[in-house]
Amino acid sequence: RALPxxxxxxxxxxxxxxxFAAAVEKLNAAAQTGKLDEIKAAYGETGASCKSCHxxxxxxx
Numbered sequence: 001r002a003l004p005x006x007x008x009x010x011x012x013x014x015x016x017x018x019x020f021a022a023a024v025e026k027l028n029a030a031a032q033t034g035k036l037d038e039i040k041a042a043y044g045e046t047g048a049s050c051k052s053c054h055x056x057x058x059x060x061x
Contacts, residue, residue: 001059009056016053023049 006013023046030042 001061003057003059006057013053013057016049016056020046020049020053 023042027039027042027046030038033039
């Protein structure tokens, strides 16, 4: 379901991948603390990263 923009706008796609990886690292670090407030915040950031990429590069079903 990837849009052609994945290939035509590779720099933006790579930036989205980098942002997602950083968000997941932050979520993992928060999970290791066991502090629910930190986990929720990091989870929200990770979800926002997913949405940002999907909005730009994923076709609807």
